[in-house]
Amino acid sequence: MNRRKTFDKINIALDLTSLLDVIFIVLMVVMCSSHNNVNEMAEVQSELEEARSTIEMYEAHEDDIENLSERVVFLTIRADFDAEDPTHRTVKIMTGDDLKGAEEIDITAEDEDVKYSEIKDKVSSVLAGVTRTDGDVPETIPVWVTLSDENILYRDWMYFDEMLGELKDSYPNLYVYDRLMEQ
Numbered sequence: 076m077n078r079r080k081t082f083d084k085i086n087i088a089l090d091l092t093s094l095l096d097v098i099f100i101v102l103m104v105v106m107c108s109s110h111n112n113v114n115e116m117a118e119v120q121s122e123l124e125e126a127r128s129t130i131e132m133y134e135a136h137e138d139d140i141e142n143l144s145e146r147v148v149f150l151t152i153r154a155d156f157d158a159e160d161p162t163h164r165t166v167k168i169m170t171g172d173d174l175k176g177a178e179e180i181d182i183t184a185e186d187e188d189v190k191y192s193e194i195k196d197k198v199s200s201v202l203a204g205v206t207r208t209d210g211d212v213p214e215t216i217p218v219w220v221t222l223s224d225e226n227i228l229y230r231d232w233m234y235f236d237e238m239l240g241e242l243k244d245s246y247p248n249l250y251v252y253d254r255l256m257e258q
Contacts, residue, residue, distance in 0.1 A: 148216055150201055152194075153177075153223035154231045164231060166190075168197055182231075195238050202246040215248045222251065 151169040162184040169177040178197065182190040202218055222235050239251045 146216065148201065148218045150198065150218055150220045151223060152198070152220065152235060153225075154227040154235070156226065156228050156231075161228060164228065166194055166231075168194065170201060191234055191238070195242075198238070198242060199245075202242060202249055217248045217250060218246070220249060220251045 149171055151167075153167045153169070154164055155167075156164040164182045166180045166182060167177040168180070180190055180194060198220070220239060222232070222239070224232055227235075239249070243249050243251065
């Protein structure tokens with residue numbers, strides 16, 4: 076017994092307007108997002124080109140940068156204080172890029188004047204000892220001093236500012252940069 080269902084042929088009219096609206100909206104979203112991706116890609120491409128040109132510039136001057144330490148002495152003075160005990164401060168004096176060889180000087184309220192004098196003597200000794208002989212003529216090498224003022228007490232900054240001002244008068248090869256002076 077085969078039973079077969081017989082369907083009456085009914086005329087069904089499907090309204091596709093809402094489906095077309097949804098498809099159109101999805102198409103617009105896809106097209107807009109791809110347009111944004113193209114803009115982002117163009118921005119990334121321009122940044123990449125800029126980075127490549129910067130690398131090329133550094134590579135062209137690589138020998139100069141490596142030999143810069145023979146032409147200029149870099150001296151960094153960094154003073155930090157303990158937030159729990161601001162009477163105890165640590166001053167690091169770094170020459171060149173030798174961060175491990177940084178000389179540390181601990182300053183307390185009792186020995187502040189002695190330690191300040193010691194720091195001034197150390198900076199003066201660096202300034203006095205930077206000459207190079209090209210042939211028979213000794214040449215004074217410029218010294219670029221950076222005062223790191225990220226975590227410094229105002230009284231220490233005032234002392235270093237005064238000290239470096241005095242040393243500038245004695246040593247014409249001294250150049251100072253710190254952010255507080257530049258502002």
